[in-house]
Amino acid sequence: MNEIYLNKLQEKNFKLTPRRIAIIDFFLSRERYLNPEIIWKGLKKKFKHLGLPSIYRNLELFSKCGILTKIQMPNRKLYYGLCKAKDNKHHHHIVCIKCGKVGEFFEENLFEKKTINGFKVLNHFLQVEGICSTCRIKS
């Protein structure tokens, strides 16, 4: 279940610690975007000693490894969602504002034209919010 993600760590020669595995498993079990404190509280049961800075450090690491994606929220907290993309192709994320589920999608030729309003485009951030199918059925 979590092998894909653990492999991504090992590929890059990062150690495979119990905490790292637990964080990934926590994302897999929750199926929604999470912030550091929630993860910390959730894992404190399992680890007698667990530092919040470790959570922060690993989430940032996972984000750089393509395991997690950062999610922007109106409050000023960091959020991360598990990235389910099979390959490393550029893609975007859509989050459910009801349940927090994170989906992926590819938007072809979003900026194939590489100049906008005189600006040469270097990169972009696109986050879409909506309601997932599960939540739509419920209501």
Add this chain to the structure above:
Amino acid sequence: MNEIYLNKLQEKNFKLTPRRIAIIDFFLSRERYLNPEIIWKGLKKKFKHLGLPSIYRNLELFSKCGILTKIQMPNRKLYYGLCKAKDNKHHHHIVCIKCGKVGEFFEENLFEKKTINGFKVLNHFLQVEGICSTCRIKS
């Protein structure tokens, strides 16, 4: 020069205070996105007494009035850029990572299809980064 923005305030029955005018003028003079502290430091010369919370309060107000647009940056600070759009039509922003200039653009039919990956789309945030024409000429 600043009338368009001042009108937007008056339309909504917000008072037209010296500080508000100065903040808008500051944006007009700088032509780049700014954060609260920079504005505060820049305007302290003009106002003997000037509270940072007032800056925060007004920037947020301006953002709600469509005068400013929030800009996301990798550091955890708030940034705002002056919105130059003539009408209130939905649009996006592109920022120059060299000089901080903010441009506008419309992306037609970005999400005319209103369902993505099973999610019903409610709204989206798109920020594009690039190099403006002025900066390209310089380098």
Add this chain to the structure above:
DNA sequence: ATCCCAAATAGAAATTGTTTCTATTTGCTT
């Protein structure tokens, strides 16, 4: 299996951007 060391971590403390609170001032209507 044991040794070893760079990488990972805990825990406490510091940092700092932002918000809250209250008394005072001020823009604007009457």
Add this chain to the structure above:
DNA sequence: AAGCAAATAGAAACAATTTCTATTTGGGAT
């Protein structure tokens, strides 16, 4: 000119994140 809700200053609180240092540990080498 008066009155009042809105706006503000200044200090203080807040809280998310980061830094720091001593300690532990994963995993390659022996």
